[in-house]
Amino acid sequence: MTVKEIKVYQDLMGANEEWAAKTRDLLRTRSLLMLNLIGSPGSGKTTLLENSVNYLRERHPFAVLEGDVETTNDAERLHALDIPVSQLLSGGSCHLEAKLVHHALVDLPLDTVEVVFVENVGNMVCPAEFDIGETAKVAVLSVTEGEDKPLKYPLLFREAKAAVLSKQDLLPHLDFDVEACRRNIREVNGNIPIFDVASATGEGIPAWGEWVAGQVKRTMNDE
């Protein structure tokens, strides 16, 4: 597989709010949905996107901006599935900056997509604090991480418009209480939908995909 087509962006700095506002304007003008996926390293963000390809590609074509401190591994995974993708390297930073996101966004083939997923740097703390102009943040938590994480890292779950509980195929081998985790999410954010996803099998993807589709419709009607 050749990955020469993957653009790599890094080291752009600037007033974050200003660039976030530019991105919001662009999304509004083009009726585009942009979802900012935030979770720990290895929480299953890239796999969620891979699993979403079959469900979403025909219905609501999407592009991906892959954020990482280093490497282009994740962009390569989406590229292999023929999803338009660019790699954003944070250059050691623990979150994506709005300027870097904006520059990568305008270079995507936006005429051909309805959704842009941003996979933020693997980190439950800092990315939740930074506005990148996204339509909504989505929290991704793997069931291997422990059901107390929404209480320990509440900002992410407070800011998120949806939460994905990933890797549920591993539940039989874990001491993880899904109901307690749901209660903990509800404690910091009473209203968000919570999607149960078995990353290995793709179980639960249709419900997640329907929610994304609903957000696309909302975005188009907002115009």
Next chain:
Amino acid sequence: MTVKEIKVYQDLMGANEEWAAKTRDLLRTRSLLMLNLIGSPGSGKTTLLENSVNYLRERHPFAVLEGDVETTNDAERLHALDIPVSQLLSGGSCHLEAKLVHHALVDLPLDTVEVVFVENVGNMVCPAEFDIGETAKVAVLSVTEGEDKPLKYPLLFREAKAAVLSKQDLLPHLDFDVEACRRNIREVNGNIPIFDVASATGEGIPAWGEWVAGQVKRTMNDE
């Protein structure tokens, strides 16, 4: 279980290097080993400490400084095992600051311990950048996180003096290549020992405990 005895520290700021130097002086004066455990949320840092109790308590008694953005859950787990522990709340910050660590450290019963473990805020990026005056950093990576993480978050593995690959009891249920992960760690840091630990069973703890014991001896001989 009562947890009234757990002290809670938060919101101390100051020149990080200065406080890190104070901590280093204190550790030297008292021949204390301080290990700074760094890894993602849910990577198994607290469980590693729980599992270390039986091996280390008689040989090299230890205390713990538990770092979290919010909650005292982790401190309660160690407290339940009669380990001297204080909770450090970072107040939304993605890493522990040296001043907060120093203030909590001097209040521990240092006459009764040889080792202080600091469990940093769950995050592979920021804690690796901040000196808290520790003797050494230790990277904790769960095998549920993916074998590419040492390449994606290289600073932690470059800074660490040892790495723990935790949750290996889950390997039969995962698509995780331990050898590839070891190669990736070696690629960023050729020399550090890598400990295989099955967190659910405590398998691998003796090798890890022996390494800690070796570091204690080194610290005492440095005096």
